Amino acid sequence: MCPERDLYAHGVLHDGPAPELLTKRSLVTVSHAIERSALATAEDGPLVVIALFQRMPYFLREQARYTRIAAGAAVTVVGLVAPAPPELPPGGYGVALDETEELAREWSVVALTPRFGASLVARDRREVVAAGTLEEGRLFSGRWGFRRDEALHEVIRLRAQLGDRLPPAALTAIDQVLRRVWDLPATPGESRAEAALRLMAERVDRSGPGRVAEEVPAPSPLVDEPTLRRWTGMDGVTAAGTLPVALIGVRVSEPAGTAERFGRRSTAREAQAVIAALTAPLRPLDRAIRLAPDEYLLVLPALTREEALAVAAQVHASVAGLARSYPFVSFAVHTAVTVTDRRPMPVAEVRHAVEWAAREGVPMATVAREAVASAAPR
Template identity: 65%
Template sequence: MLLSGPAPERLTKANLVAVSHAIERAALAPAEDGPTVVAALFQRMPYFERESALYQRIAATAAVTVIGMVGPTPPALPQGAYGVLLDEAEPLAREWSVLVLTPRFGAVLVAHDRMEVEPRAATLEAGRLFDGGWSFRRDDALHEMVRLRGQLGDRLPRAALLVLDDVLGRCRELPATPGEARGEAAVRLLVRRAERARIALDSTRRPDEVSAQPAALLDDAAMRRWTGLDGTTASGILPVALVAVRVAEPAGAPERFGRRSAAREAQAVLGVLTAALRPSDRAVRLAEHEYLLVLPSLSEDQAIGVADRVREGVAGLARSYPFVAFDVHAAVSVTARRPLPVADVRHALSWAVKQGVPLATVASEPAPMPAGVGRAGVSTPAPEPARTP
């Protein structure tokens, strides 16, 4: 479950938020069980900013509060809190952890970002998946605090280490409180019920908000909701492939075949586009004859493969119903930026159309990826998209 325990669980962000809040409230609860130490890894600044007021309260009561995240500069922290900057490439940059430890009490959550999305999630952000576990047992929290002490110790001031080591030493001398398993069992029941309620709520949402199958084309408002622009999201976390496609019908096709035929042709094109999608993917209509496929967790090579399948599928419509030869161009970008750089990939698509290039790619910078997932990158604007044969 935790890094020092059995195999990890698959956890959704909704799971992690619920358990994190429970652990944080435990840190604030008044108790006479000795000094409290707290550690939290937030991955990126926007996630900490959302909880900064709460951590100001925690730091005011805890003996030591350690806050870690990736960033070029340390965040503004309340008195009593110590910031640790994480390097993008180190494993802790992918970790979502919350730990509270006293000589008599402990609670801990440790989860590693899979950089994948749950298909039924209402948004990209809410659908992020993690491997890890959580516990409301003191010795589990002790073991994980010792681990973080070893990994972060050289980045903490001596004053913080003295307090942290004092609490760790007291925990080793005192036995854990009897009955911890009973309290944890009650918390797990509440978390399971909350997760079932969330799934039931998701099942009532409109198809453009959440679906177990690739949905029809999203509009701008639905796309904004799904990409999480109305909530809290951060760059550098979840890689997303963008495939922009322009499908131009032959000149004079509406006049020759009539608008009813044009509508059938549009449905055939839509069928090709949505056939390329996984359950976690979405398609957006950007303009007439112009579409965007949003594909979480794909590498550039995989995204190019999707673009090639779409181009081949649309080309196949000349040999089968509706027997129309469309002109197809595509552009591919893989990015961890938020908001998604849609303008960049559309610019690349326009360039490909003007240059007569079937497929263009937008230059990107390498970004760390978990084991088993292809290479992705952070998209950066380029003076001219790369030509892809």
């Protein structure tokens, strides 16, 4: 008898708690707790662990831990978007996901034995809140808990969705655990243990969306290159294909000889006014960097192309408004806009597009994925 059909027939599966907003930092905290439980020594029967990591760089950071988990579990399955499955030791099975399928946006870790269960299931919202880094602030909608029957539900679901990509040995091992789970009741008192774990998680992890505003200070209008690298994850772990980020390159030029005609001090005041105008449309989670005396880059996570073009238009209007305070200086503004999920981000292509726009006299250009600049619709 198919254990999946048998379990559904007996009504074991539960809807589980309502989804909640979780930051990436929260997910990592809970994931590590579940993985630690999978590594603990316990005489509670065979163990199944299934994890979805979205992209290879996220798994590589945890590969050593999953090698240890696979050594002690009856079966370990790891799924992520990649041309080929991740390599795992005997007892471990990698699954390559297509970037267009639903599981590609899922960050999940499930551990199940006949007596124990823990699960984290979250879907990437492709949104972000203000946090120390872009990765930490990524938002997911999901739920987690340390209840066996909820973990059972997720193992059955993931077995069904991954089953045609798993070898018979893996499916047999999973089914053997499911049969053992069905034979035993869940451990009483799970809700008490979970309540304590949730309290500890809340106190350890202070990155919840409801608390971000009061705990993450507003960024400076302008950051330096090392700060931008840390924030975008270039010095840590990040991956392409997850969070879309809008890049707006800006060049602000003024007539030659301005410093000689109006004085260096006046020029410095004008430069500060330009920076204020450029950063005025930014949200608390956005960043800006000065790449050259007359060139800037605005980095705005989780914007659509239309929204990014609207911000660029605001930049044009904001800089044009400086004429009211500096009537004798005419600023020429050129921008280039793209939205990308590439990592590293295509900064060089955006700078090239800004140069092209300034040379051709195009106020606003767009950068396609092929890095071809074209006049933006007006």
